Amino acid sequence: MSLIxxxxxxxxxxxxxxxxxxxxxxxxxxxxxxxxxxxxxxxLVGNKLNEELLEIHFPACEIIFKKSCLISLAGxxxxxxxxxxxxxxxxxxxxxxxSKLQFIAPKSGKIVYxxxxxxxxxxxxxxxxxxxxxxxxxxxxxPALHVFPYSANIKxxxxxxxxxxxxxxxxxxxxxxxxxxxxxxxxxVSHHADRMGYRLQHDTFESRTHEEIISTAVNFGTIQLLPxxxxxxxxxxxxxxxxxxxxxxxxxxxxxxxxxxxxxxEVVFHLTDQETAEKEWADQQNHIRQIQNISQLKLNExxxxxxxxx
Amino acid sequence: xxxxxxxxxxxxxLGDSALTIEFGKEINPExxxxxxxxxxxxxxxxxxxxxxxxxxxxxxxxxxDLTQISQPKFSLNTLIEKVKLRLEEPVGIxxxxxxxxxxxVIYGGKNGLDLPKLSQEKGIDINEIIRLHAEPTYRVxxxxxxxxxxxxxxxxxxxxxxxxxxxxxxxxxxxGIAGLQTGIYPSFSPGGxxxxxxxxxxxxxxxxxxxxxxxxxxxxxxNQL
Numbered sequence: 001m002s003l004i005x006x007x008x009x010x011x012x013x014x015x016x017x018x019x020x021x022x023x024x025x026x027x028x029x030x031x032x033x034x035x036x037x038x039x040x041x042x043x044l045v046g047n048k049l050n051e052e053l054l055e056i057h058f059p060a061c062e063i064i065f066k067k068s069c070l071i072s073l074a075g076x077x078x079x080x081x082x083x084x085x086x087x088x089x090x091x092x093x094x095x096x097x098x099s100k101l102q103f104i105a106p107k108s109g110k111i112v113y114x115x116x117x118x119x120x121x122x123x124x125x126x127x128x129x130x131x132x133x134x135x136x137x138x139x140x141x142x143p144a145l146h147v148f149p150y151s152a153n154i155k156x157x158x159x160x161x162x163x164x165x166x167x168x169x170x171x172x173x174x175x176x177x178x179x180x181x182x183x184x185x186x187x188x189v190s191h192h193a194d195r196m197g198y199r200l201q202h203d204t205f206e207s208r209t210h211e212e213i214i215s216t217a218v219n220f221g222t223i224q225l226l227p228x229x230x231x232x233x234x235x236x237x238x239x240x241x242x243x244x245x246x247x248x249x250x251x252x253x254x255x256x257x258x259x260x261x262x263x264x265x266e267v268v269f270h271l272t273d274q275e276t277a278e279k280e281w282a283d284q285q286n287h288i289r290q291i292q293n294i295s296q297l298k299l300n301e302x303x304x305x306x307x308x309x310x
Numbered sequence: 311x312x313x314x315x316x317x318x319x320x321x322x323x324l325g326d327s328a329l330t331i332e333f334g335k336e337i338n339p340e341x342x343x344x345x346x347x348x349x350x351x352x353x354x355x356x357x358x359x360x361x362x363x364x365x366x367x368x369x370x371x372x373x374x375d376l377t378q379i380s381q382p383k384f385s386l387n388t389l390i391e392k393v394k395l396r397l398e399e400p401v402g403i404x405x406x407x408x409x410x411x412x413x414x415v416i417y418g419g420k421n422g423l424d425l426p427k428l429s430q431e432k433g434i435d436i437n438e439i440i441r442l443h444a445e446p447t448y449r450v451x452x453x454x455x456x457x458x459x460x461x462x463x464x465x466x467x468x469x470x471x472x473x474x475x476x477x478x479x480x481x482x483x484x485x486g487i488a489g490l491q492t493g494i495y496p497s498f499s500p501g502g503x504x505x506x507x508x509x510x511x512x513x514x515x516x517x518x519x520x521x522x523x524x525x526x527x528x529x530x531x532x533n534q535l
Contacts, residue, residue: 020361020373024349025519026453029362169322169330214337215454215461217364217371219325241366241454249325252376277326278380285377 001131007062012126017050023240033236036256037075041115043292044072044092046299054114060103068097068141070117076109090152094142109260152291158260164272170245178205186266193263195237204229218242221250253280328373341368342451346524347401357392365523366452410526413511418535421508436535442466450525458496458519465490473502483509
């Protein structure tokens with residue numbers, strides 16, 4: 001046993017990066033809500049970018065590490081504490097064995113990722129007293145807490161409210177006034193926000209028609225217009241098909257930003273096009289790969305230097 | 311097998327990483343035949359970059375890997391051209407070769423609580439309802455909602471009922487009706503359909519659904535009431 005779940009939080013899971021290929025059978029791909037932060041967490045400990053890792057919402061779980069290991073935290077700042085010492089985000093950290101990790105209070109963001117070098121065994125929701133193993137023997141162990149002296153240089157602000165969307169098939173159903181209200185005006189994320197979808201809070205949107213839609217596919221980021229004039233953005237655990245009008249779709253590159261919004265936070269939607277969506281995505285992926293390359297170099301350097309001492 | 315040379319279709323973007331091909335404007339067997347045939351075509355001979363396929367009543371959605379699409383030599387337009395070429399190829403429309411599931415049903419009772427209400431509201435004798443429900447060979451138009459939930463059509467018009475106003479807890483094997491559809495809940499879930507019977511027929515194997523889009527279903531009544 002490598003770690004034990006001392007206390008469960010509201011929603012903590014070992015997540016993959018979405019299992020594709022089964023939607024024809026009604027099986028959603030699922031996976032991490034914020035692919036950007038999850039990839040960064042993996043990069044920092046030298047994992048492949050899509051290694052399975054812990055996705056933690058607030059109130060968060062408490063974990064006791066039974067074995068020493070190399071971890072990283074990325075995404076939301078929940079004031080992580082290891083045996084009374086604060087742990088920073090976006091750095092590799094050596095955890096000594098028999099230490100307790102807690103998350104005290106949410107300071108920013110909605111979801112934090114915890115990656116462990118080599119990854120976890122198992123998937124799914126954490127249970128109280130659950131024992132979890134690491135996939136691989138840790139390269140190097142440390143008798144004391146050691147926070148690496150560098151952090152990932154993240155050039156991307158999760159706290160910006162700007163979210164870019166592409167028009168959906170039923171965009172024209174919104175009357176002009178509602179289209180104007182949807183675009184470029186702040187809209188709040190409501191308290192109904194979970195892994196399936198984030199409901200938004202705004203003035204009622206008016207539809208030009210209430211003609212029924214034949215059920216068809218929806219996607220992560222699809223914004224549906226509900227019969228009551230409110231909207232919902234479908235998130236990682238969305239159903240595969242739906243019958244509500246799809247007024248817009250959040251671009252892939254902005255999904256991590258949206259995933260990190262808490263109830264009450266504001267978003268501002270802007271219409272964009274496929275070309276921009278592709279460019280934003282490519283830029284984001286390049287940024288992740290840069291961080292991955294630098295992390296790998298620094299980790300190698302560190303291991304070479306310390307292989308004898310530690 | 312009959313051969314169709316061309317499909318009528320319209321392609322639209324479902325966000326930045328999926329395309330939906332719509333083969334018609336309504337729910338009917340002919341349009342769904344196109345969907346299933348094209349689904350099988352893309353499944354058997356995958357196009358690079360496409361990572362998931364979602365067949366529905368009148369549409370087929372292709373999900374792609376945006377990383378592969380946002381390359382200088384491989385844009386979305388390249389992919390659309392490939393898809394269109396593929397849609398020019400003739401496909402066989404499977405009609406008699408579709409897999410038939412014979413599903414035994416116990417109608418009414420504690421696992422079919424809405425049957426008496428249906429009989430009352432429609433003014434149809436319960437045994438006549440059973441006969442009308444078990445008479446057709448249904449088509450699995452699509453799977454969705456939850457893993458393995460099969461939308462079956464078309465239900466006899468006399469049995470058409472709206473969904474309940476609030477969802478209720480369902481047990482696996484519950485057979486429900488809504489509008490001109492009937493379906494089977496494969497697992498515990500909330501649901502809004504009126505429940506008229508129950509089956510022990512295995513619907514999931516190791517979590518993977520048994521029924522597939524395009525399959526046929528025939529209900530075999532095990533009881534009279």
